[in-house]
Amino acid sequence: VNQALWLSFSLIGRRGLVKADNPIIQTIYTADPAPVVYNNTVYLFADHDEDGSTTYTMKDWRLFSSTDMVNWQDYGVVMSLSTFSWANANAWAGQVIARNNKFYYYAPMRHTTGSMAVGVGVSDTITGPYKDALGKPLVENNEIDPTVFIDDDGQAWLYWGNPDLYYVKLNSDMISYSGSPTKINLTTAGFGTRSGNAQRPTTFEEGPWAYKRSGKYYMIYAANCCSEDIRYSIGTSPTGPWTYEGVIMPAGGKSFTNHPGIIDFQGNSYFFYHNGALPGGSGYTRSICVEKFTYNSDGTIPSIAQTSN
Ligand code: FUB
16 A cells, blocks of 8 residues: 555646546556545545456455545555455445444445345544444345435435345434335336346446435436446435436446446536546456536536546
8 A cells, every 4th residue: 555646637627527637546447436525525435456357356445535636645445355254255336424423334245145245334534444334234135336325304325236226214323224125116217218128127237326416316327238328317305206317428448337426526526437448457457537527507417428438
């Protein structure tokens, strides 16, 4: 871990969009961006693809931060499979949220039983290290990709899934929940129509990213495996009903997956994603990129192009 490593890229303004020197992390392969704004700093939690991987080889979760979206500090490993005594593979796409003067890292990984499960890491500081909060999975139904947000009324919601999309209401301790995991009804009106896949009639595939902005509930997700694009739906409550809103980022490039993360920071909006743009890049050696964008006046999201792939 090189605590002093700073990565930089330049931003060139162009009609409300910014072209970054993507990928923003060029020292290791990273995937599944999970940005969070805390103390006027962007903390970018990331998955880590091991060099030379020809299948998913992912053992730890990484952290980078920036106060200007130009210079990035590398904090190295903040959580790993060895953090969870019950897990043995697949350190996949997670998300961190602050509450109770602590930080909670929801992440999927493979249980020693063989099923994918969602665990929770907890830390007193955002930079970790994160410890296993429970000593067992929070939820285990062989689905992946948790995303979390806290509504204005203080209720925290955890969503996850591939091929389905589930949610639970987290309790205020953030490490337990009320009721049972509930499957969202994936209607074509809510999540778009996919052609040629009777088992998956809607475009939803995986990688949900849930948040609330100006009274609207956004569900951004990877769609249409297996050359994923990024699409989204808007709800009138945390549980819908959802209205399908279309494509944000078309498919393209050397990675067959993509994965969204969206923040507002210092008056601008940023869309994080991944592709295979670094030398040696592929679907298993991916790289995180970012694009600045502006919401349309009705809250919809414009089409966003990859500036490298
Ligand atoms: O990185 C492993 C998996 O690939 C993630 O969990 C999915 O979202 C896809 O990006």
